[in-house]
Amino acid sequence: MTEDPIDAADSDGKEGADRKVVEQERAELREFIKGLSADDIKSGNWFTKLIAQALNSYTDKVNWQYFQERYAGVPADAIVDQRIKMAARYAALEGGLSAGAYTAAVATTIGSLGGASPATVPAAVATLMVDVAFVTRLQLRLAYDVSVLYRVPLDLSDPDDMWKLIRVAFTIKSGEAVRGPVVKAVPTLVRPVIKRFYSRAVLSAGKGLPFVGKFLLQRNVIKIGIPVVGVPLAVVLNRYTTLLAGRHAQAVFRNEARVTEIAENLSKQSRHPQLMLWVAWLVIRANRKIADDEALLMRHLVRLVREQHQVVDEQLARLVDIDPAEVWQRIDAESGDLSDILDAADRVAAVDGAVDAREKAVISELRERCSRV
Numbered sequence: 001m002t003e004d005p006i007d008a009a010d011s012d013g014k015e016g017a018d019r020k021v022v023e024q025e026r027a028e029l030r031e032f033i034k035g036l037s038a039d040d041i042k043s044g045n046w047f048t049k050l051i052a053q054a055l056n057s058y059t060d061k062v063n064w065q066y067f068q069e070r071y072a073g074v075p076a077d078a079i080v081d082q083r084i085k086m087a088a089r090y091a092a093l094e095g096g097l098s099a100g101a102y103t104a105a106v107a108t109t110i111g112s113l114g115g116a117s118p119a120t121v122p123a124a125v126a127t128l129m130v131d132v133a134f135v136t137r138l139q140l141r142l143a144y145d146v147s148v149l150y151r152v153p154l155d156l157s158d159p160d161d162m163w164k165l166i167r168v169a170f171t172i173k174s175g176e177a178v179r180g181p182v183v184k185a186v187p188t189l190v191r192p193v194i195k196r197f198y199s200r201a202v203l204s205a206g207k208g209l210p211f212v213g214k215f216l217l218q219r220n221v222i223k224i225g226i227p228v229v230g231v232p233l234a235v236v237l238n239r240y241t242t243l244l245a246g247r248h249a250q251a252v253f254r255n256e257a258r259v260t261e262i263a264e265n266l267s268k269q270s271r272h273p274q275l276m277l278w279v280a281w282l283v284i285r286a287n288r289k290i291a292d293d294e295a296l297l298m299r300h301l302v303r304l305v306r307e308q309h310q311v312v313d314e315q316l317a318r319l320v321d322i323d324p325a326e327v328w329q330r331i332d333a334e335s336g337d338l339s340d341i342l343d344a345a346d347r348v349a350a351v352d353g354a355v356d357a358r359e360k361a362v363i364s365e366l367r368e369r370c371s372r373v
Contacts, residue, residue, distance in 0.1 A: 059144065099234040282324060
């Protein structure tokens with residue numbers, strides 16, 4: 001069994017080597033599909049079983065050290081780019097192998113599973129399931145790889161982290177990957193098909209893993225039948241949905257790594273760690289909204305200040321509404337250089353993009369008070 005199909009042909013990019021890896025993976029997944037019942041496919045339980053098959057041993061093996069041994073000294077961005085391209089090639093090759101087996105029989109049996117008994121999976125459905133399982137496993141592992149490369153730890157025994165991986169791997173949060181600039185990588189002629197593929201890309205976290213399985217199967221059914229300019233639809237969709245999924249994972253995990261890096265630098269450079277937390281929270285709450293990046297930054301700041309400075313502020317943890325007057329009192333009680341506090345405020349305000357008027361007003365007041373100290 002190939003534990004890491006994306007990495008297996010890194011030393012030889014020839015199509016023959018890629019095809020060999022893909023065929024080995026397809027053979028393994030055919031055995032997996034044989035172990036499924038028609039009820040597993042109808043209910044979406046196939047996805048729950050595939051997750052265990054795809055990730056259990058894989059995540060034990062693949063960590064930061066694993067990549068360092070293979071790509072020593074290479075920046076994460078370069079490794080991620082190569083793995084995304086490799087995954088897209090494998091997905092396209094597999095789509096070509098599956099497309100040849102797609103017939104009208106697949107389309108007519110997928111809805112009802114051909115009236116099969118609960119223990120029987122029709123051959124036509126098994127054809128589609130090998131294709132769906134291949135791409136599903138590929139994209140799950142690719143997203144996990146990207147998280148590891150950007151050093152964003154995921155504990156897959158934690159339901160929240162597992163859901164995060166699933167959401168990122170299959171771009172199922174409001175179809176955001178399709179609306180983003182990454183869609184420019186897709187040829188203009190193919191974009192309507194890609195948009196149709198993602199048109200139902202909103203998925204509730206409360207639905208559970210079987211619902212994800214049903215969702216993914218339904219989304220993949222459009223591969224059957226219609227050619228795109230003579231190229232089988234399965235080839236086109238497999239390639240570009242994997243490319244988009246990889247770029248989406250890169251954007252999500254790279255951004256999280258960026259925010260974590262900001263928090264690490266602020267904590268390391270701070271001479272007033274407790275005061276920094278209060279100022280950071282005041283800046284974040286200036287416009288009465290909390291962006292995801294701001295919440296992430298604050299979470300890491302609190303953790304790092306606790307770990308690096310042994311500061312735990314229970315008062316701040318219990319706070320509901322922050323009173324600027326209390327922060328100003330804390331500033332006024334300090335003496336000496338507060339440039340680290342001003343720098344922290346500037347970086348916190350900019351973490352989620354452009355600094356708005358209310359954030360600027362808080363920083364202006366902060367700068368004036370710090371200058372008096």
